[in-house]
Amino acid sequence: MAKRLQARRLDGIDHSPWVEFVKLASEEADVVNFGEGFPDFSPPEFAVEAFQHAVSGDFMLNQYTKAFGYPPLTKILASFFGKFLGQEIDPLKNVLVTVGAYGALFTAFQALVDEGDEVIIVEPFFYCYEPMTLMAGGRPVFVSLKLSPIQKGEPDSSSNWQLDPTELASKFTSRTKAFILNTPNNPLGKVFSREELELVASLCQQHDVVCITDEVYQWLVFDGFQHISIASLPGMWERTLTIGSAGKTFSVTGWKVGWVLGPDSLMKHLRTVHQNSIDQCATQCQAAVAQSFEREQLHFGQPSSYFVQFPQYIQRCRDHMIQSLQSVGLRPVIPQGSYFLITDISDFKNKMPDLPGAADEPYDRRFVKWMIKNKGLMAIPVSTFVSVPHQKFFDHYIRFCFVKDESTLRAMDQKLQKWKAELMP
Ligand SMILES: Cc1ncc(COP(=O)(O)O)c(C=O)c1O
Numbered sequence: 107m108a109k110r111l112q113a114r115r116l117d118g119i120d121h122s123p124w125v126e127f128v129k130l131a132s133e134e135a136d137v138v139n140f141g142e143g144f145p146d147f148s149p150p151e152f153a154v155e156a157f158q159h160a161v162s163g164d165f166m167l168n169q170y171t172k173a174f175g176y177p178p179l180t181k182i183l184a185s186f187f188g189k190f191l192g193q194e195i196d197p198l199k200n201v202l203v204t205v206g207a208y209g210a211l212f213t214a215f216q217a218l219v220d221e222g223d224e225v226i227i228v229e230p231f232f233y234c235y236e237p238m239t240l241m242a243g244g245r246p247v248f249v250s251l252k253l254s255p256i257q258k259g260e261p262d263s264s265s266n267w268q269l270d271p272t273e274l275a276s277k278f279t280s281r282t283k284a285f286i287l288n289t290p291n292n293p294l295g296k297v298f299s300r301e302e303l304e305l306v307a308s309l310c311q312q313h314d315v316v317c318i319t320d321e322v323y324q325w326l327v328f329d330g331f332q333h334i335s336i337a338s339l340p341g342m343w344e345r346t347l348t349i350g351s352a353g354k355t356f357s358v359t360g361w362k363v364g365w366v367l368g369p370d371s372l373m374k375h376l377r378t379v380h381q382n383s384i385d386q387c388a389t390q391c392q393a394a395v396a397q398s399f400e401r402e403q404l405h406f407g408q409p410s411s412y413f414v415q416f417p418q419y420i421q422r423c424r425d426h427m428i429q430s431l432q433s434v435g436l437r438p439v440i441p442q443g444s445y446f447l448i449t450d451i452s453d454f455k456n457k458m459p460d461l462p463g464a465a466d467e468p469y470d471r472r473f474v475k476w477m478i479k480n481k482g483l484m485a486i487p488v489s490t491f492v493s494v495p496h497q498k499f500f501d502h503y504i505r506f507c508f509v510k511d512e513s514t515l516r517a518m519d520q521k522l523q524k525w526k527a528e529l530m531p
Contacts, residue, residue, distance in 0.1 A: 127475075130479075134482070138514060140485050140506040140518065141507065143354075143507050144509070145357045145359075148357075149358045150357065150412050153356045156393070157361075157394040159393075170386050171386065173380070174201070175365070178393065179396035180198070182396050183195075183367070186402075187348070193343055200368060200373060201373075202377060204365060204380070205387055208234065210347075210349040210365060210366045211234060211235070213366065213384075214318050214349070214366060214376060215239060215242045218372070219244040219283055223245070223281060227286050228286065228291075229491065229493060230250075230251070230294060231248075231288065232320065235286050248492075249274055252267065252269075253266055254268055261438070262437065262450070264296040268302070274306075284315060285310055285317050286320070287303075287336060289336075289443075290323040290327060291444065292323065292491075293444075294439065294444075294448060295444040295446055296441070297333060300334055303339060304339060307339045307342050311342075317345060319337065319347065319349065321335060322354040322355075323443055325355060326354070326417050326443055327443040328442055328443065335348055343369060345372075346368060347372055350365050350367075351364045356412065358394075424447065427508040427515060428440060430522055431449050431506075434529040436451065436529060446505050448503045448505045449504060451469075455502050457528075457531075462475075462476065468501035469501045470487035474504055483522075485504040
């Protein structure tokens with residue numbers, strides 16, 4: 107065809123480094139995948155049973171349900187999260203069930219971001235925030251978390267990565283429409299403190315900005331840290347959309363059930379997008395998530411709760427991976443939450459600056475390609491989580507997912523030990 111085919115909203119966002127890395131890993135034999143964020147072990151038994159029950163039970167679960175969410179799911183989400191957000195949540199007005207948190211984010215951007223609106227994104231960021239802003243016609247405005255000085259020899263921690271309050275304030279203008287928060291953060295694993303959230307909240311209120319907060323890892327916090335939802339802070343419920351994911355909550359990423367919680371004044375616009383795009387999410391998956399939350403509500407806060415047991419288990423996975431990386435001289439940044447940690451590869455970069463690849467390709471990307479091919483390990487370069495002008499500041503970090511079975515983590519140990527001589531600084 108001679109006509110231009112693709113819509114202009116796709117300009118500049120058609121290349122995904124992720125697709126490239128996943129493809130590369132799939133082409134090599136014997137690569138252990140620590141790149142993508144999913145568990146390689148079974149979900150909890152109660153979730154599997156809930157799914158089996160949804161598939162083999164009530165035949166009406168094979169049919170459409172209510173457009174904005176299967177009623178038992180919107181009901182339990184309202185009562186479960188109402189407590190944390192300090193709100194009386196109406197299942198019909200304040201809850202929307204979506205195709206994963208991804209669907210929730212897309213719906214939110216499409217509903218609220220207009221041509222020329224500025225959207226503040228904290229980097230490093232979950233990579234879809236930038237293209238979703240662009241597709242809605244918005245302009246991304248980036249503000250970086252920066253590493254504050256640490257004592258020599260002390261391990262780096264994700265809580266040392268902070269926003270500079272003056273720089274943050276300077277990003278808010280009369281054109282700012284939305285602030286995108288992600289806590290616990292992917293890829294750093296940073297859990298934002300109350301003080302940090304209060305700063306963001308006061309700026310959003312001062313400049314009349316909506317906060318879209320991606321809290322998919324909210325149950326996955328370690329070392330006694332506490333997740334705080336920004337919507338629970340005074341004056342924030344009415345300007346916040348809180349996004350969650352059943353995939354990350356119950357280790358069922360393939361079910362693709364997510365949700366948005368927020369005030370009706372914002373949610374009614376998300377419903378307009380949803381009814382004119384996705385319309386409905388898979389009923390059986392929603393039913394299984396509803397039953398899993400009902401179970402969790404009964405066990406909440408007790409040793410039998412998955413939200414108690416799972417973070418304990420993955421904290422052990424995190425510690426295993428930290429030890430493994432440190433034993434070969436790498437310097438992981440200790441995360442306080444999420445599925446991920448990043449590790450500093452600058453010692454290796456100093457020793458082997460000339461890995462194959464284009465000269466202008468960020469070092470971390472060349473490193474990961476080389477590591478997949480030569481060392482059988484897959485990670486994700488951290489420069490894929492930052493805006494192009496800032497890539498040079500992050501090109502000596504790579505991200506590993508540690509939510510893996512013990513045997514997978516041991517496979518990593520073996521591969522790293524074989525590689526130790528080259529890695530040690
Ligand atoms: C920060 C963050 N938000 C959203 C998502 C997407 O979640 P879902 O699989 O529920 O669409 C992910 C998935 O990795 C994520 O890391």
